[in-house]
Structures are given as C-alpha cells and as structure tokens.
Amino acid sequence: MSEGGVRNVILPSRYVQGAGVLGQLGGFVKQYGERPYVVSGRTSFSKVRARIQASLLSAGVPLIGYDDTISECTHAKISEVVSKAEELDADVIIGCGGGKAVDTAKAVAEKLHVPAITVPTQCATNADGMADAVVFSDDHKFVEDLWLSRAPVLVLVDTDVVARAPPQYIVQGMGDALAAAFEKPAFASSQRAKKASPLATNAALEVNLKCFSTLMVHGIQAKRDVEAGKITDSVEAVVEAIKLQSGFGFGGGGCAGAHAIHNGLTVVPGLARKHGEIVAFGTIVQMVLEKRPLGEIERVMRWCKSLGLPIRLSDLGNLDRSQLVKAAEKACDPNDSMAFMPFQVTPKMVLNAMAEADHLGESLYES
Ligand SMILES: [Zn+2]
Known part of the structure; x- marks a missing residue:
C-alpha cells in the first residue's frame, strides 16, 4: 500500500x-x-x-x-x-x-x-x-x-x-535553521497521517538531520570565527547548513510549531528579537509540546544559550506578559503552520509549553 x-x-x-x-x-x-x-x-x-x-x-x-x-x-x-x-x-x-x-x-x-x-x-x-x-x-x-x-x-x-557581515546575522540564521530539523519531521508525519500533499521527501528529512548535526558540531565555533574575522571550515559548514540545507526543510512546505509560535509572539508588545532568534525559542517550545526527553531539550537550549539565542521569555525583550494568551491563540490560528503539527495543539498547551521552556531556561542560567 x-x-x-x-x-x-x-x-x-x-x-x-x-x-x-x-x-x-x-x-x-x-x-x-x-x-x-x-x-x-x-x-x-x-x-x-x-x-x-x-x-x-x-x-x-x-x-x-x-x-x-x-x-x-x-x-x-x-x-x-x-x-x-x-x-x-x-x-x-x-x-x-x-x-x-x-x-x-x-x-x-x-x-x-x-x-x-x-x-x-x-x-x-x-x-x-x-x-x-x-x-x-x-x-x-x-x-x-x-x-x-x-x-x-x-x-x-x-x-x-x-562572514564579514555583523556576527549576529549568522546567529539569527542558525536559529532559523535549527527549526528545520524539528518542523520538517513534524510536518512530514502530520501530512502522512492526513494522507495530504505535499509529503516530505526522504531526501529533505535526511538533509535536515545533517543540517542539525552541523549546527550542533560547528555552530558555536563558527560564531567565534566570524567574530574573529576568520573564514574557517566551521564557518563554511554553517553557512551551507543555513543557506542550502535548511532550505530542504522548508522548500515545498515544512513549517510547523516553531514558526507558528514565532508568528504568535510577534503580537506581543515589547518583543525585541529578530526572526531567527524568535524561531529558536519557538523551536524549544515545540520540543516541549512534543514531550521530547529533557536531555535533548536541554542540549539544544545550552547550544542556544552559548550563541546568545533566547531560551527564556525575558531574553525575548521586555514582553507584556498579559498578552501571551493572545500570542498562544495566534500561534494556534487554523491558517498558521501549527496545523502541521502531528497532534492537536491548543492555545493552553502553547501557553504551558512557553512557561515550561522559560522555567527550563531560567534553571540553565542558575546552574
Ligand atoms: Zn524562518
């Protein structure tokens, strides 16, 4: 069949x-x-x-x-x-x-x-x-x-x-590319379950895994090298991960929870981060929604922390937290990419997952 x-x-x-x-x-x-x-x-x-x-x-x-x-x-x-x-x-x-x-x-x-x-x-x-x-x-x-x-x-x-552009750009690009490794598989299994088109290609799923491992292995070094004005193998590897490999994740459809959470957060007054940075936080929230093992979530959070990507709500700016309910509702808008998560996600789930991610983030800063 x-x-x-x-x-x-x-x-x-x-x-x-x-x-x-x-x-x-x-x-x-x-x-x-x-x-x-x-x-x-x-x-x-x-x-x-x-x-x-x-x-x-x-x-x-x-x-x-x-x-x-x-x-x-x-x-x-x-x-x-x-x-x-x-x-x-x-x-x-x-x-x-x-x-x-x-x-x-x-x-x-x-x-x-x-x-x-x-x-x-x-x-x-x-x-x-x-x-x-x-x-x-x-x-x-x-x-x-x-x-x-x-x-x-x-x-x-x-x-x-x-690589000679300000270093925050490559960090933002890594934040956005990070999402591909989590959103594309979510998108793929949701589409498979619905028997809907487009389906993800296995090629895209494989390349996304490679993108993720490249970011984990070379990301922090690449940031240091760019800051030092050096073009190294780590820089080349990360540039390829952002510019080519992450495109396999999103080309032909592939956003899911992380980008929906980004879109939701954009309605909150006080948000002071760029697209890729907000998407990185959205990725962590998606991982919490997926109930991934704590060790896996913390590994990604530590990596984000080393790069200066947000892992706590306070890292996103001086947010008006009374508006987070609106953000959670917007993230679950049926026309947004939350619809490509393989299970039903409610605003309450998003709100709880954001709070849990924030709590985990705080504990990483304390430890
Ligand atoms: Zn993006």
Missing part, C-alpha cells in the same frame, strides 16, 4: 559557495541572460557593487540597471521594480542583500518570466534559495507568502561577504 500524497521539494538549480566566488558571477549570469538587473538594499549593494559590476563587465554582460532602494518587500515595490526592469528589457534578475531584497527580486523575476539569481550579503535568512516571497505592508505587517513557480537558478554565496 502506498501512503498516498505527492512528494515535493523545490530547490535552486545551482548552489555555489566559497570565499571570492562573487568574481565568478558574470560567467554564471551569461548562461542565463545578457541583460542583468540588480534588485538590492542600499547598504548591501554598496558593499558588493564594485565586485558585481566588474565581474559582469569582464564576462561581457554589463549591468543594465539596478534598484537599490529595497527596504521592504511590498506589492507596490514589486510592481515598481517590474516596470523599471521591463523598460530596460532585463532578462535576468539578480537579488542582492538580505531576505527583503532577494524576496523582491524573486517576485520580480517571476512576474517578468525571467530567471532569478540570488547573491546574499548576510546569513540571517535562507530566503535566497526558496521559491517564495514574503510580502509585507509598508509598516511591516505580514500580507502574504507569495508562492513562486521555481526557486532561483543560482544561489551564489560568497563567504568572504556573508
């Missing part, structure tokens, strides 16, 4: 990572088009603009234009960039920067029916390889997750660029 359902994973066509690979950009771009257009944030682009332009020029595919004003991925911004790039007859879009810039670039490429290439400038996100764009309003309210028909044709990660 087959388990029913359709296995699905969406991945970038090519992934290139290493110190100095930005110099190879032109050669790759040439395989996909002749009229490249860059979509970027201002600070990101200022750091890599000279190298990007030089590489494109030497490959005979000079940059025909750019928009380096992306500070938020909004529908209005996507339409504006589409018009500009279309006017210049752009045939390949290069997204350069963090999540917002690359998400805008991918959405623009989709609308223009041309390939997208992503060149991340930091490691806080794995958006570079994903086939979606998270759209926000101008005042940073979530609008929708735009599902795209394909992932970028190339993700070019120059470690010399991403």
Whole structure:
C-alpha cells in the first residue's frame, strides 16, 4: 500500500559557495541572460557593487540597471521594480542583500518570466534559495507568502561577504535553521497521517538531520570565527547548513510549531528579537509540546544559550506578559503552520509549553 500524497521539494538549480566566488558571477549570469538587473538594499549593494559590476563587465554582460532602494518587500515595490526592469528589457534578475531584497527580486523575476539569481550579503535568512516571497505592508505587517513557480537558478554565496557581515546575522540564521530539523519531521508525519500533499521527501528529512548535526558540531565555533574575522571550515559548514540545507526543510512546505509560535509572539508588545532568534525559542517550545526527553531539550537550549539565542521569555525583550494568551491563540490560528503539527495543539498547551521552556531556561542560567 502506498501512503498516498505527492512528494515535493523545490530547490535552486545551482548552489555555489566559497570565499571570492562573487568574481565568478558574470560567467554564471551569461548562461542565463545578457541583460542583468540588480534588485538590492542600499547598504548591501554598496558593499558588493564594485565586485558585481566588474565581474559582469569582464564576462561581457554589463549591468543594465539596478534598484537599490529595497527596504521592504511590498506589492507596490514589486510592481515598481517590474516596470523599471521591463523598460530596460532585463532578462535576468539578480537579488542582492538580505531576505527583503532577494524576496523582491524573486517576485520580480517571476512576474517578468525571467530567471532569478540570488547573491546574499548576510546569513540571517535562507530566503535566497526558496521559491517564495514574503510580502509585507509598508509598516511591516505580514500580507502574504507569495508562492513562486521555481526557486532561483543560482544561489551564489560568497563567504568572504556573508562572514564579514555583523556576527549576529549568522546567529539569527542558525536559529532559523535549527527549526528545520524539528518542523520538517513534524510536518512530514502530520501530512502522512492526513494522507495530504505535499509529503516530505526522504531526501529533505535526511538533509535536515545533517543540517542539525552541523549546527550542533560547528555552530558555536563558527560564531567565534566570524567574530574573529576568520573564514574557517566551521564557518563554511554553517553557512551551507543555513543557506542550502535548511532550505530542504522548508522548500515545498515544512513549517510547523516553531514558526507558528514565532508568528504568535510577534503580537506581543515589547518583543525585541529578530526572526531567527524568535524561531529558536519557538523551536524549544515545540520540543516541549512534543514531550521530547529533557536531555535533548536541554542540549539544544545550552547550544542556544552559548550563541546568545533566547531560551527564556525575558531574553525575548521586555514582553507584556498579559498578552501571551493572545500570542498562544495566534500561534494556534487554523491558517498558521501549527496545523502541521502531528497532534492537536491548543492555545493552553502553547501557553504551558512557553512557561515550561522559560522555567527550563531560567534553571540553565542558575546552574
Ligand atoms: Zn524562518
């Protein structure tokens, strides 16, 4: 008997990572088009603009234009960039920067029916390889997750660029990648039980395990090395875990409890952490919900603590705790990814699990 359902994973066509690979950009771009257009944030682009332009020029595919004003991925911004790039007859879009810039670039490429290439400038996100764009309003309210028909044709990660970004970025990226190892298996067993599509591929589940072990083995060292300005094997391993491996977790569907708890916490006044940091705490709460062995939960918590990722509610900011009930309710919204947990999760369960995680966190700080 087959388990029913359709296995699905969406991945970038090519992934290139290493110190100095930005110099190879032109050669790759040439395989996909002749009229490249860059979509970027201002600070990101200022750091890599000279190298990007030089590489494109030497490959005979000079940059025909750019928009380096992306500070938020909004529908209005996507339409504006589409018009500009279309006017210049752009045939390949290069997204350069963090999540917002690359998400805008991918959405623009989709609308223009041309390939997208992503060149991340930091490691806080794995958006570079994903086939979606998270759209926000101008005042940073979530609008929708735009599902795209394909992932970028190339993700070019120059470690010399991403490892020189402020160290908190790679820590945030590790927090987000940590979730994949717990959310994808939860998602997989929930989908199997419902006989629903998409099912997780075994390949994705295996890669997620590898992602998790890489983070555990190399994560703390990688942070130290980045702080010391060194690009080491640990840094390369962690960058791959964040940029490539964690994408196997979320590509084709795969969020579950950790991201739902993140989404819930965003309604609490006083929250002062970034996406990946909040997701790390959400992962711990998911582990508590799953009733995982205490030793396993504490191992992850110790790792988070060493990296400066939150393990207590007080680590998340000066939270208005009277609003945690609202957060728990939002986390259990039927349209959110809590629906992909393999068992029914109620707001009361989330509230209790957050309190238990907080208690465990406090005890790790006392010991
Ligand atoms: Zn995330």
